[in-house]
Amino acid sequence: MPCTHEMASKVFGDDQAKKLSAISVSNNMVSRRVDDMALDILHQVLMEIKESLDGKFSLQFSESCDVASCAVLLGFVCYVHQTQIKEEFLLCKNLLVTTMGEDVIDIINGFFVKNGLDLNCVQLVYIYK
Known part of the structure; x- marks a missing residue:
């Protein structure tokens, strides 16, 4: 905040910086x-x-590690919206137990059920590193 205050003071003047x-x-x-914002x-x-x-889309999942070396499941989705092909980041979930396929599928199923998505409309790709 002090840096922002100083920057606003130099750019907009002291009166505007005080509003910060x-x-x-x-x-x-x-x-x-x-x-x-993330939920929106x-x-x-x-x-x-x-x-x-x-209602068709494809998913790609990959395992990665965060800064604490904990296993994380990353999910990306590709779909057609209106006339555009869109690729978006869909989920990032910690793999708390193991990185075995069963745990990965449980996380994916849980996400789909929670968000009302149909797994029957999916082409699934899992990249294991």
Whole structure:
């Protein structure tokens, strides 16, 4: 925040920079806003998938590691929305137990059930690294 205040002061003047002091930037507020934006984007992507050409789409999943060396399942989706082919990031879930196929499929099934997607309309690709 101090850097933002200084930058605004140099670009817009001290009067405008003082207005930044009224903005709440607590950790909870910022985290909540990021979560709200992510949820909104997920809902938009899910709606486009459900409205896609014949309801068909393809998925690609890959395993990766985060900065703490924990296994993470990444999911990407490709679908046709109106006249455009779209590729979007769909999910990122921790693989808490193992990275075996059964655990991966359980996570994917859980995501599909939770979000009302039909697995029968899917072409699935899993890349194991």
